[in-house]
Amino acid sequence: MRTTAGAYAAGNLDAVTDASAHRVILDLDGAKPRVEVDGVLGIVPKVFVNGQRVKTDRHGWRIPLRKAGEGHLEVKGYLPGFQTFRWQGEEVYRLGAHVGLPERIVMFLPLVLLVTAWFMVPVSLILFFMGIPVVKNPHMPRALRIALPVVNTAAAFIALLAVFALLADNP
Numbered sequence: 001m002r003t004t005a006g007a008y009a010a011g012n013l014d015a016v017t018d019a020s021a022h023r024v025i026l027d028l029d030g031a032k033p034r035v036e037v038d039g040v041l042g043i044v045p046k047v048f049v050n051g052q053r054v055k056t057d058r059h060g061w062r063i064p065l066r067k068a069g070e071g072h073l074e075v076k077g078y079l080p081g082f083q084t085f086r087w088q089g090e091e092v093y094r095l096g097a098h099v100g101l102p103e104r105i106v107m108f109l110p111l112v113l114l115v116t117a118w119f120m121v122p123v124s125l126i127l128f129f130m131g132i133p134v135v136k137n138p139h140m141p142r143a144l145r146i147a148l149p150v151v152n153t154a155a156a157f158i159a160l161l162a163v164f165a166l167l168a169d170n171p
Contacts, residue, residue: 028087031071032064040095041136043081043129047073063087081132096136103135103142106149113156120160127152 022042026035033050047054047061054061060074073092077083082096082104110127113120131149134140 024093026073026085026087026092028063028071028073028092030065030067031087032066035063035073037085037093040093041133041138043132045075045081045083045095080129081136098138099135100142103145106146107131107135109149109153110156113153113160116157117160120156123156127156 022040023036023038024040026037028035036048036051037045038048039045047056049061049063059076060072062070063073065071071088074086075083076086077095082094082099084091084095085093108128110124110131113124113127127149131152134148135145137145
């Protein structure tokens with residue numbers, strides 16, 4: 001597996017804004033074209049074959065082989081942004097493999113808001129899906145990747161308490 005992103009100096013924000021930092025070239029044995037996965041640091045990855053985006057076909061993509069026929073690149077996994085790419089049944093790339101267990105745990109913290117009030121469903125889902133790119137960002141310090149979902153959930157909970165306080169004051 002090779003990435004197309006170059007080396008970035010510490011403190012350089014080009015790594016965050018550069019689109020090539022989110023693209024990985026897959027080294028697929030027997031595949032004829034160049035296969036790239038775009039959006040590896042996001043929620044939904046896209047597959048490109050020779051620069052052209054390819055649509056999925058039964059949980060995967062058909063890739064032409066050097067000899068004859070087609071191979072099958074498939075994606076497995078339920079958690080958005082953390083799936084595994086398999087080529088002919090063999091794992092070739094895992095999205096979010098660099099993310100540690102504490103980051104994966106705090107990523108689910110906004111779902112606690114579902115327990116507090118039923119109308120917090122949209123807020124908790126938005127915070128959950130916003131947390132995926134945050135915890136997957138390798139250019140952000142680990143402590144910040146852990147703290148941001150906690151702070152966002154706490155802020156939403158405090159806002160919920162403020163709404164309850166306003167409703168309790170008005171008869």
